[in-house]
Amino acid sequence: MRKLFVAGNWKMNLDREQSLVLAGQLRSEAGGLEDITVAVCPPFVYLKGIADVLKDTGIGVGGQNMHTESSGAFTGEVSGGMLRDAGCEYVIIGHSERRHIFGESDEFIAEKVKKALSEGLKPIVCVGETLEQRKNEETQKTVSRQFESALQYVDKDDMAAVTIAYEPVWAIGTGRTATPQQADDVHALIRSLAGDFFDPEVAEGLIIQYGGSVKPENAADLLGKENVDGALVGGASLTAADFLQIIEAGRTNAKS
Ligand code: PEP
Secondary structure, eight states: BBOOEEEEEEEEEEEHHHHHHHHHHHHHHOOOGGGGGEEOOGGGGGHHHHHHHTTTEEEEEEESSSOSSSSSSSOOOOOHHHHHTTSSSSEESSSSHHHSSSSSHHHHHHHHHHHHHHOOOEEEEEEEOHHHHTTTEEEEEEEHHHHHHHHHTTTTTGGGOOEEEEEGGGGGSSSSSOHHHHHHHHHHHHHHHHHHHHHHHHHHOOOEEEEESOOOOOHHHTTTTTTTOOOEEEEEGGGGHHHHHHHHHHTOOOOO
């Protein structure tokens, strides 16, 4: 059985108290986690505290970003080793907000993916087209370029640790969700790229999350699609009840 993977990206939200309350609710209310992989990605400063609360629950913790270097004069940055130290198993890399607001290039993202793996972190690598690119029918070209670039330094044997998140930029935080069919079409493309770039076994085992306004109301339909293996959830991961319902939708859609 292929496990689905639901991750929450808290972005720059919640204060310390609210973060701990949310993690505590997930700790006490999330059940049946043997059938699904779950993680939350809080802001850096709360990572250690949240990792402590979620210890031994089966809910993993991830960073939202990391630098390509292990240490040095990089004011404001955090290394992969530091994330590990804070209790992280995962790290989001190449989120569209990093690409578009902070100007991260495909090459920088590729270096981060390589470094994350060498630090023993499991990268969640985000790809996705802008609205303009979709209107210009450049979705396939954009996603293919981002995928091939991000994974250019990854060995086939390391791909089991990699998750891809397809996040159409026009659907992130907008309330506008890709239809299940739109998501499945791009996920199928990503799976075939993985087959060509690595091999069919990698393609088959690859977890491809959908991200972009996933909510309790649309999660079951999205996760029911053949190629949709989970969700990267922003806004709805900030409320325990909503995130738990999305996890539940994932559990009932576990793929065989
Ligand atoms: C995200 O930031 O990864 C995301 C998908 O956000 P939202 O669910 O709020 O659209």
